[in-house]
Amino acid sequence: MAHDENGMADFELRLKDHAKHLIDSLERGCFGEAVESIQQINQTRDQGLYLEVGRLTRQLHSAIVKLEMDASCNGLKGEASQITDATQRLSYVVEVTERAANRTMDLVEDCAPLVGYINYEAQSLSEDWRCFMRRELTPEQFRELTKRIDSFLGRTTESSDKLSDNLNNILLAQDFQDLTGQVIKRVTQLITEVESSLLELVLMASKVNQFAGISHDQDELRAEHQKNAAASLARGEGPQMRADKREDVVSGQDDVDDLLSSLGF
Amino acid sequence: MRLLEVALDKNMKILIVDDFSTMRRIIKNLLRDLGFTNTAEADDGATALPMLQNGHFDFLVTDWNMPGMTGIELLRAVRADERLKNMPVLMVTAEAKRDQIIEAAQAGVNGYVVKPFTAQVLKEKIEKIFQRVSG
Structure with a gap:
């Protein structure tokens, strides 16, 4: 991660440097130099992007190997991931x-x-x-x-x-x-590991977004999330966990009866 | 309560819809204990609907969360069918969100039992449904 931050700081430093030159050349009326500075800014940005994409690809690969989602990655051909x-x-x-x-x-x-x-x-x-x-x-x-x-x-x-x-x-x-207790414990452990690996991937992706200047429409993402939640409600969600501590979930048959009678049942 | 026992037709034909065969078996056994032996089973709404349309059933007991056609979709299909729309429907499900229970009530469910449930609760709800239907 320290390396990433150095990369980012270096990138910013070089951009600032070129930008200063650009303003300087424009003020002096040297348009040839200014165009050259613009090209250098573009180059710096591209280089940063290539470097970051390269690093991301390597990290992605190692994350996938860690996840062992794809058995062919670690030479376990034929064995289940x-x-x-x-x-x-x-x-x-x-x-x-x-x-x-x-x-x-x-x-x-x-x-x-x-x-x-x-x-x-x-x-x-x-x-x-x-x-x-x-x-x-x-x-x-x-x-x-x-x-x-x-x-x-x-x-x-x-x-x-x-x-x-x-x-x-x-x-x-x-x-x-x-038997099922042991199996479920193992699967739970795997899910925890997968979660932390995925979190790493998200962090890496946000680095690339930073370099490339991509931003996501948060409202749109949230709207989509809500749409998905409504669809899952209609399909059914199965048993709810910690029902006694949640407001949106009934905690038993008595609760259901109260709710229905409040609706005129 | 005794009058009610008389009003309940023990011979009525009941369709049990649940994707888990063990749950269907539990419900079937509990219904048999209550005296209802005329039961049939289906594993999701898509299988249940044609059975209901052709089978002269008197009562539907359905789960919510099933592959294919869900219980809430089945309930809506039953209410939209001219010949089935008055059929009493009891939902027996693990779905426990308030919004879902309200949704089921609005779709016209006659009773709602959350899993895990007891034989006593099932009995009460069935009696209540037919008390209301006949009264």
């Missing part, structure tokens, strides 16, 4: 979490009829049991009841084994958290 790798890793997270969600739901659905049977049969047996306690059953009905109780106890034991098995498997289906 870090960005491709990160994309694959995130797809893996989607895949693993989806598999875990489906596995959990399979197991829950498998449990539902077992619980349903236990609940239904226990209620029905309780009624008959109360009849027995009130001595309302005939010996024949009592024999029938003992058979049903026997079969119920057998099936309940079997079902509770199955239920406890399923609960264990539901627990195990959550093991994705460890």
